[in-house]
Amino acid sequence: MKSQIGRSVLRKDAPDKVHGRVHYTDDLRLPGMLYAALLTSTVAHANITQIDIEAALELQGVQGVFTGKDFPLLVGLYLGDKPPLARNKVRYYGEPVAAVVADDERTALEAVRLISVHYEELPVIRSPREALQQDAPLIHPDMADYVHIAAILPEPGSNVGHRTRVRKGDAPAAFAQADVTIEGQYEFPPGDHVAMEPRVAIAEIRSDGQVIVRSSTQSPYGVRAIMSRCLKIPTGKITVIAGPVGGGFGGKAGIQLEPLAYLLSRSLGGQPVRLANTREQDMVTSPGAPGLQSRVRLAARSDGAITAAEIEFLFDSGGYADYAVNVARAAGYACTGPYNIPNVSSDSLSVYTNHPFATAYRGFGHIEMSYSIERSIDLLAEKLQMDPVELRARNVIRAGHATPTNDVLDDNTGDLETCLRRAAAAIEWHKGSRRQINEHTVRAKGVSCYWKAPAIPTFTDAAATVSFNEDASVNVVTGAVEIGQGIFTGIAQLAAERLGIDTEQVHVVDEVITDRSPHDWTTAASRTLFMVGRAVLSAIDDAVAQIKRTAAAPLRCPEEDLEVSGGRVYIRDVPVHGLALEQVVLGYTYPNGNAIGGPVIGRGRYIARHLSGIDPQTGEGRPGLEWTLGAEGVEVEVDLRDGRYRVLRSACCMDVGTVINPQLARGQVVGAMAMGIGYTTREAFMFDSRERVLNQRLRDFKILRYGEHPEYIVDFVETPQRDGPYNARGLGEQGIVGMPGALASAFSRAVGVQLLRLPITPEYLWRQAHSAGGRSAG
Secondary structure (H helix, E strand, O other): OOOOOOOOOOOOOHHHHHOOOOOOHHHOOOOOOEEEEEEEOOOOOEEEEEEEOHHHHHOOOEEEEEEHHHOOOOEOOOEOOEOOOOOOEEOOOOOEEEEEEEOOHHHHHHHHOOOEEEEEEOOOOOOHHHHOOOOOOOOOOOHHHOOEOOOOOOEOOOOEEEEEEEEEOOHHHHHHHOOEEEEEEEEEOOEOOOOOOOOEEEEEEOOOOOEEEEEOOOOHHHHHHHHHHHHOOOHHHEEEEEOOOOOOOOOOOOOOOHHHHHHHHHHOOOOOEEEEOOHHHHHHOOOEEOEEEEEEEEEEOOOOOEEEEEEEEEEEEEOOOOOHHHHHHHHHHOOOOOEOOOEEEEEEEEEEOOOOOEOOOOOOOHHHHHHHHHHHHHHHHHHHOOOHHHHHHHHEOOOOOEOOOOOEOOOOOOOHHHHHHHHHHHOOHHHOOEEEOOOOEEEEEEEEEEEEOOEOOOOOEEEEEEEEOOOOOEEEEEOOOOOOOOHHHHHHHHHHHHHOOOHHHEEEOOOEEOOOOOOEOOOOOOOHHHHHHHHHHHHHHHHHHHHHHHHHHHHOOOHHHEEEEOOEEEEOOEEEEEEEHHHOOOOEEOOOOOEEOOOOEEEEEEEOOOOOOEOOOOOOEOOEOOOEEEEEEEEEEEEOOOOOEEEEEEEEEEEOEOOOOHHHHHHHHHHHHHHHHHHHHOOOOOEOOOOOEOOOOOOOOOOOOOOOOOEEEEEEEOOOOOOOHHHEOOOOOHHHHOHHHHHHHHHHHHHOOEEOEOOOOHHHHHHHHOOOOOOEEO
């Protein structure tokens, strides 16, 4: 049987997706279902003085109208700071203020328009730096009362939801001895994921008290656990069902609409209630991508060796904490990027502002961190008058080096220098990094390096079960969610390889139901193939042991002499003596009718090994399961007359261990690069003077469109990740991480000014190309 690893097997859901046959949670309609709609805040920070709901209640078909006072509780992923509906105060533009439940969606939306809310506006906080001012208003004055997990360290009496400190070596001494130093300040505003399927949750309470929640979530077990904790429901009384999700990108990894959907159902006798975002609400009301303000200082010797870094990351959490506190933590422990810097002083903060609140975004702290570090590397290269590729190669992190948290990298560490050289070669860096095409058009190139480790709890787990059908085909059940990444195809290839069969004979169940699917932490952090893959292989090994145990009797040999492959179990050194798996997997029956064995059910599990928390004062610890390293290069063309640009080439070379499915791997990387182009050049919120979002519609919030894509070049290095499934490591998010740095480098080179903020729009390029002073532009 030909190996299933390294084959571009067609993804299992491709035909149904192409033909529109996939059913998402948003497509579900249940008998007797009621429909909820939200009224959201039209201001960014205000006291709620009055809510008039009488006209809405009188509308025919309305079953109930609810406000924050109906649900006096707080929910939260890491930090319990958010009411299901705003109570007494709103903290960001778009915050839910009231909910209507009606017989149909149209009536619910009509009733929302009949609700009147009176506000007393309060001063707004526009940025993290402003939030840290001594006289800044406190967005959460009751922070000291909030429940939070031990790893998150809020600072009551301030607007800081969490701080990660890293202290490695002696940074002040290294700066004092440095031959050269640079400093840069960087910033970009919050934005959104723009997932295809808006968030939706359908909740009902059955007559036995069982709570059923159907949700477009990446984290069905996380939703169950948080609902249990915050709503005081026994975990076993909650069932969360997650089918295929129409795009997540981290935005559906926390807890979103589910608690409110449940509360609305509970208020109406347990009837099914469907709560779905409009597109505009999905962009503003539910959480999006965090903004950032950062400051980076680097110290180096004259030969380019970086000796110290002083780093400050101020993440814009918006009105609530959600995932942003852990995003700041992830950026903190990865703060230097993939460079060997012996002396580090870093503070990474999650800071409340009056912007829409933030959650996980593809890259999870690493994309934001990487932009700041890569821009700083370019500033250092400019000051040293050193080739940016060579400066990076001089400082890349390798096995034996220590991360910022003083975790020494082992032999599983990828080969970053090779990735860098290949990415640079792909855009023909050696032919020059800037070229004048004509009087007003230039082409320029940029490079970046990146790394990413999963930002996961130390107890992150995965599990799987394997069973067999009468034809010996295999059923695999996991807690993983299909969010567009093709995970079920990868899982099928791993299982098929272990059994020596074709991938077509493996059926992966595509719906997670928490009271029957095995536990899985969350489908996030680029850890699903790694961890769920390990669990699936363990389940296959368990099943194979059972097959051998049953087959040993009729084949009259010890179990250890048997092999399972190619749909048979046979004696290893006498392959002709064997049985078809169909004869064994449901139990073996002798000619006289006696039967032995019974159905084979393999069970497997995996839990992250050797992870630890990080010291709150020094950051020391081992928070990263495995690091994926890579490099990216881009070439852009800019018309200096008006700032119009094209991205011509985008290259990524990543060390992924083993490539399980080359076509799926390429698709993940290309999609990530495309998302990175949009993130860098346009996908950001614009605010008015009162911090109201001006571009909450896709007409105004521009994303990358067909026809704008560059030539994508994808390459892989395969340094084995020896504890990964068939030596593979994660790659789902990583292709986005280096794009902002590479693109900013290329655009800076094109206009001759170091660009220090995002998004890099044509207008911004035009202004900088025509600016008279300075080499850096904020």
